[in-house]
Amino acid sequence: MYPMKKLDQLNFANSFARLSETFHSRLAPTPLPDPYLVSFNADAAQLIDMDHGEAGRADFAEHFIGNRLLPGSEPLAMLYAGHQFGHYVQQLGDGRAILLGEVKNKAGESWEVQLKGAGTTPYSRSGDGRAVLRSSIREYLCSEAMHGLGIPTTRALCIVGSDQEVYRESIESAAVVTRMAPSHVRFGSFEVFYYRKQQAPIAQLADYVIERHFPHLAAAPDKYPQFLGEVVARTAQLMAKWQAVGFAHGVMNTDNMSILGLTFDYGPFGFMDSYNPGYVCNHSDHGGRYAFDQQPHIGLWNLTALAQALTPILAVDDANAALMRYEAIFGEHYLELMRAKLGLASARPDDAALVEKLLEIMQANRVDYTHLFRSLGNFDSAPGAENPRLRDQFIDRAAFDAWAEAYRARLQAEQSTDAERKERMDRVNPKYILRNYLAQVAIRKAEESRDFSEVERLLALLKRPFDEQPEMESYAALPPDWAQHIEVSCSS
Known part of the structure; x- marks a missing residue:
């Protein structure tokens, strides 16, 4: 059996730190007093070969929490910009997150390890660089819940808290969540250089991402259009997964x-x-830009912003073709996922209408x-x-009965067996999700x-x-009645 590693034995590689300081600023986390462990995720530790003990x-x-550096790490804050609620903000960057570096595991996979809430950086603007216990618990639990649902996500290793006061809407206590991902590069990492009219860093960053995460494209003569095409496909599939799980x-x-x-x-x-397609989960989103039913459209809007940022290194026609x-x-x-949620084993032309009608009467x-x-897995398809x-x-x-008849006919058309269908459906329809009230009880x-x-x-539970x-x-x-009054905002 491959031996797990102690903290001072983690195999840090730090490829992003090898890029020039055009892309980042080197600095250490700001210490916090009297840290204590809130939670440790052994599954995430397994990804970097860390001994659970x-x-x-x-x-x-x-x-x-950032008071002592892990041996081999090279802490830095990443530079990026971005469109926030549709408006370009010229410099954002890691205002409260510090990337320690990346750890390569025994399988050859690299996982970047980042401390979120580790103090001010050159990109903090007027922020305090801190995260609070409330928001750290939410991110920690949700990233692991999404992984359990089979949705691509960052992972969370642990939460460490401190009694140091942090001011949000009220006084709260500080915390740091350690999150991990193969890469923390984002669309805004390219946008910052496009709007600065710096073409060389766009090509350098694209080459870096392709070499590390899309190596099959590295030697292709049209690697940049293909790269954009793969990002488009991954984003489209991610949006479909979000919509299917609600x-x-x-x-x-x-x-x-x-x-x-x-x-x-x-x-x-x-x-x-x-079910409410216009659901707005962010109390700060007064215009509903990021409502549930807008997410697929916003996914494309954001990809268009990325494609524009890449036009110094690819033709506009190629960018449009990818989009x-x-x-x-x-x-x-999305239709494939919804068919699975209905237990349909084959594809038929009227499936989209069947899904849309169910969602309509659910709303x-x-x-x-x-x-x-x-509960639809328990649907009895017997006549009558x-x-x-x-x-x-x-x-x-009566509306449900009418839909149920159409569903029954669809199941009978493919000679579906209820027991086998329920088994399939239970594998894709979760029984447990991280409802806001469940997170709130844990936070309280x-x-x-x-x-x-x-x-x-x-x-x-959520694993x-x-x-x-x-x-x-x-x-x-x-959810209980009081759950209707929970409000979460950008500070959450």
Whole structure:
């Protein structure tokens, strides 16, 4: 068995630090007093070959709050810009995150290790460079929840807290979440140089990303158009996955868009409760720019901004050709995912209409999105079966009955077997999601009494969102009334 490593044995490589300081600023994290471990994710530690027992070290928290540097790391803050709520902001950069470097594991994979909340950087503007316990718990849990759902995402290694006060809407305590990704390069990493009219760094950064993450393109004569094409495809597929699971990101600025198609920079996210295509999870998004049903459009809008930033190194016609593929890729992948959610084993021309009609009556009846699709696995397709537990989720039962007849006919047309269909559906329709009220309960316990048991409970639960977990049945219940009053914003 391959031996796991101690903290001072991690195999740091730090390729981004080898780029010139045009792309980053070198600096160490700002220390925080009296750090304590909030939670440790053994699954993420496995990705960098870290011995799980290292979390018990007396100095573990010191390393992952930034008070002591990990041997071999070369801390830096990355430069980027971006469009925020549709308006270009000329310099953003890591204002509170510091990249320690990348660790190469035994499989040859590289994982960048970043401390989020590690203090001010040259890109902090007027910010304090800190994260709070509340937002750190939300990002930590949601990144692992998304991984459990099979959606590309950054990962979270641990949260370390400190009693140092941080001022947001009220006084809160500081925390640092350690997140990991193959790369933290984002759309805005290219935009900053385009708007500065610096062509050389655009080509250098593109070559760097291609060499490390798209090596099959490195020798291609048209590597830049192909690179954009792959980013378009990954982003389209990511948007389809978000829509299929009912996830709203909340702040789809171009600086929050991963060049690798990962779910990135968790803030005021939300999983829908009752189905509402106009759902806005971000209390700061007064115009609804990043509403749930706008996400596919914004994905393309952001890709267009990236394509424009790449025009110094590729032809406009090539950029447009890559962007033209987006809608087809999104539509095909989304319909494929929704077919799976309905347990359909084959593709038929009327499937899109079947999906759209279900969503229409779910919206009209304010039916819970996750609960409905999970329970739909129990649909009895026998002629005349009434499915009372399903139809009782609808105020307009006649509307459900009409749809159920069309669904029954569709299942019979492909000779579907209920037991086999339910098994397929339960593999793609989660029973458990990170509803905002569940995160809020964990946050409240953590803030009020330094009780992190609910964080640990949710972390374990959300690793297996499709599995029946009888001892956790209450976590699959519909949200309580008070959950309607939870508000999350950009500070979340």
